[in-house]
Amino acid sequence: MKVKVNQLKAGAMLSYISMGLGYLVSIIYTPIMLRLLGQSEYGLYNLVASVVSYLGVLNFGFGSAYMRYYSRYKVQDDREKIATLNGMFLIIFSVIGLIAVIAGTVLAMNTEVIFGSELNSTELSIAKIIMMILVINLAISFPNIVFSSHITANEKFVFQKLVQMIKIVANPFVVLPLLIMGYGSVGMVIATTMLNISIEIINAVYCINKLKMKFSFRDFDFKLMREMTVFSSFIFINLLIDQINWNVDKFILGRFHGTVSVAIYGLAAQLNTYYLTISTAISGVFTPRVHRLVASENNNELTKLFTRIGRVQFIILSLISSGLIFFGRPFINMWAGENYDGSYPIVLLLIIPVTIPLIQNIGIEIQRAKNMHQFRSWVYFFIALGNLGLTIPLTKMYGGVGAAIGTAASLIIGNGFLMNWYNHVKVGLDMKFFWKQILNFVPALIAPIITGVIINNLFNLNRIFIFTGFICIYILIFAVSMWIFGMNRYEKDLIGKPIKKVLNRLIRRI
Template sequence: MKVNELKIGVILSYFQLILGNIISIIYTPIMLRLLGQNEYGLYNLSSSTISYLGLLSFGFGSAYIRYYSKYKAKKDEESIRILNGTFLIIYSVIALITLLAGIILIKNIDVIFKNGLTQNEIYKSRILMLFMVFNLAISFPMSVFLSNITANEKFLFQKLVSSLNTVINPFVMLPILIMGYKSIGMVIATTVIGIINSGLNIWYCFNKIGIKFKFRKIDFSLIKEISIFSSYIFLNMIVDQINWNVDRFLLGTYKGTSAVAIYGIGSQFNTYYMNFSTAISNVFIPKINRIVSESDNSVELTEIFTRVGRIQFIILSFILSGFIIFGKYFIENIFAGSEYKMSYPVALLLMCPVTVPLIQNLGIEIQKAKNMHKFRSVLYFLIAIGNLFMSIPLCKYHGVIGCAIGTSITMILGNCILMNWYYHKKIGLDMLYFWKNIVNFIPGLIIPIISGVIMIFIGINTIGRFLIMGIVYIVIFLISIYKISMNKYERQLFIEPLLRTKAKFIA
């Protein structure tokens, strides 16, 4: 049953990713036009500011699953009950701290954003942040139940709820926006949906899994052990917050809500881009852990690392090249509007350097399996601090482009240069072999690049041209890569689903 749930969970994960992106691409333009640029920027700024309070979770979620699985394997029900009780107490305390910290933050919003926001925007941001702080505080104790569902591998229920949320969310939000309630209406609706989700998770844990708690005997040595385990995960959380949210915070401080909105749209395309890579590499995590535990064969690890990296490069080079050619027209004329024209260079500045770590993200799992991920955590933390100090003057003098440049430079230094050195010298992966295999793709990209330049020269200035040229580019890219760059394994991966589909139609 667990094997079937695992397979269904994987299928639903891909389904949710594709469905979520499609719905977001359809819903976001409507939402942007109903909200307006300043209102969207204010909502984005409030959300990114409150997200810093999410650091108070200290990465304990991963620790819960690890220790739950450990006790479950030993059939130690007593320790599981104590674990559940310990985490519920810890997260309840964190929730109270979050509320207190949130209230202090909200009271000082006028001091933080006095140069970037108007008095009316400061007033509205306080209301938005109040609801967001409440949502975040509630989510901490509720995460015990969500983690329990994950630890018990009840992926079917979990992914079904997530998929339903993905579908229902725009149908709830759009009527609220049409009625004119704008960002405050959205955050109230989000609160209600969050409470319903929490209720469903609690019901499932008690009625289907049979979760039990024990509060009388708190294991303080366990809390210490969990804290040590979570410390590097916490460090990674800080890095992510700095890299992906600090720019919006700085723009809100120095440039105002419209700059936050422009950057937010560019960042959103970068998020779409990153999601496609992660979905592929996650499938290989169990295999990586098995190889490391059984033989720690560097040659075998390099082969898998390179094979997955090549597949990711095919997908990402297709998305990135297509975005370079068609992204400007899509953002300005279909997705967001002409007032968001600077979102296009922001997206490119974020997407181009992040391509290298995305085609190498299986390396993160290899580091974890070898217990050699501390270097990455510390390095990324130092790079993120560098990003913060670099972005402040760049934001002041160059606005959204300056912030994106700061993030881009630190990405190139940390992800593209230093991590490749670490993979080669310390992890034992043959990075010369890896990059030789990636460079082999370049001949297959020449024809699509030339065709893209011709399309830009002709001009993509109507929806009709956008659609026709888009289809032509897809066909040219796929044929060129298939004929020139793909190896036998990759061609098989590409052609097998098509052959199966053809066989079903013929049958």
């Protein structure tokens, strides 16, 4: 049990180290990439990627199903069923990969119809090549879901995060040489695809050699397949909804306003993606524990875990979101260029509403573990349709800001109201207790907000040294205020105990 706990702590810590490394690499790499590609080609890449990403829903949510059934057979120590499960999933995802190639080829043959008249003939030609490469990348990634899910199910988070860190660091080194040589977005997607294939091979080798992963292809369990399909069908709806909420905006913008508008929205969406990954870094490593607590039918412990994770996520996300409000515009102008200034209002419209579901995202896994995720799927499905209905006219009138407003409205209605009601009334989580604990942070936010307003009204933040200095001051004030007025003993220990251990070791060495 001790090893598992260490894996959880190390996994969570490495997640944030990996993200910090990723953001550092992105801060250096992205401006260079944007300037080498140019705004139009960057928009074209985002536009094509948004269309190809829809093929990602072909995984049908079977990754979550694997976790559910693997955990069941692991508890029973039924190695034969685990081997059969591995074989089934490898077959399923290999077939899905083949379907993705066929569907992607059809899409690539019809780029003129898909992207409309806003793209010129050169852009359409490049779009066709990019689409085929991205489709091959996606198709090859499907069988790897079996291996990555197996690693997660065995709680080997240290290996998983270390491989992720290698990928983050390696990406600019394989992409930038091709961009400098003038291969543009085509060269970028080729390099990324080759890197992804290398990582997928590493995962497969680790599972087979280190985790002794076995496969059985003799007895395909059709009864289990039907059961998994029913379970995964609602996860599939969630995947489809996520695609509508996060990618349809770029497609609609491309149809009505061209690649430059997509580039501006795409940069905001990239920042929003970073924001999303920060939240999931903690909750992701608790997935196996959630399934164990659900199996023991302990709703009280689930609520405590749900609230504990949510509070930690809120501390981190409130620092980033408030910092983006006060420092986002000068950051975007200095980092990406003044021609991306329009990304600022878009990113605020995306990240502020999404904070509500992000501090509750462990609840999604709780619903899945209880097999109660159907309601969420249907609610999100109809809200996503409403989002689509709003986005089309708003995009025509207001461009990227209009598209973001449609997405923001759907997030507020779906996550701010309906899902909180469902978690409280049906799932068995005490949401009144949860929100009471979150609202306890309000006094801690007063000093940072006042500081941010004063800085914005008195100083010009468009100079790098002034900007960096005030960022540091803001973070310091936020941290002190949160420590004194917001954090409880558990949260202080998360920071304090590791620091004390390091200091004690240094003192002993001295």
